[in-house]
Amino acid sequence: MAQLGETFDHTQVEPRDNLDPVPVGVYVAEVVESDVVPTKNGAGQRVTLTLRITEGPCEGRQIWEGINFQHANDVAQRIGQQQLAELCAAVGLRGPLEDTNDLHGVPIRIKVKMSKPQEGYTPKNEVARYMPLDGGAAEPAQAPRTPAAAQRQPTAATPPKQAAGGSARPWQR
Numbered sequence: 001m002a003q004l005g006e007t008f009d010h011t012q013v014e015p016r017d018n019l020d021p022v023p024v025g026v027y028v029a030e031v032v033e034s035d036v037v038p039t040k041n042g043a044g045q046r047v048t049l050t051l052r053i054t055e056g057p058c059e060g061r062q063i064w065e066g067i068n069f070q071h072a073n074d075v076a077q078r079i080g081q082q083q084l085a086e087l088c089a090a091v092g093l094r095g096p097l098e099d100t101n102d103l104h105g106v107p108i109r110i111k112v113k114m115s116k117p118q119e120g121y122t123p124k125n126e127v128a129r130y131m132p133l134d135g136g137a138a139e140p141a142q143a144p145r146t147p148a149a150a151q152r153q154p155t156a157a158t159p160p161k162q163a164a165g166g167s168a169r170p171w172q173r
Helices: 074-090
Strands: 025-038 045-053 062-070 108-114 125-132
Touching (some): 074 108
Antiparallel strands (some): 025 108, 045 062
């Protein structure tokens, strides 16, 4: 027997959320957290995402995803960059991605699948596709055909970026 050193009132603590994977399907969700971290071997970088389901019976549940956008393995890097491009297109981002915060707060559709069980681990959710909210396939952004300096100049079709704290959301840029 061991003394806690204080009184712990379990009735004042909310139980943990359901940690079972959500059923396979398509959900409306939004990115609520993101980070860029080194890969396990330190030779690349991953974008880590927390997506929250915003509608339906799984509303409020979260899915965690990692995208290898820089990787020592060319195939892993290509797949990761394709995933990240698909997410950028789904949120309507125009132009290059410089800050993962630009992915936050935009309702999108995600197709959720179940991973194959790994040794010692149960299956988990993975995002198989990122799609715009309207349900259509995300169209990848076309590479601009103008010199880099011209890309930074606003035109009538591309309004200038708002200053920090401005009212334009990333998908409106």
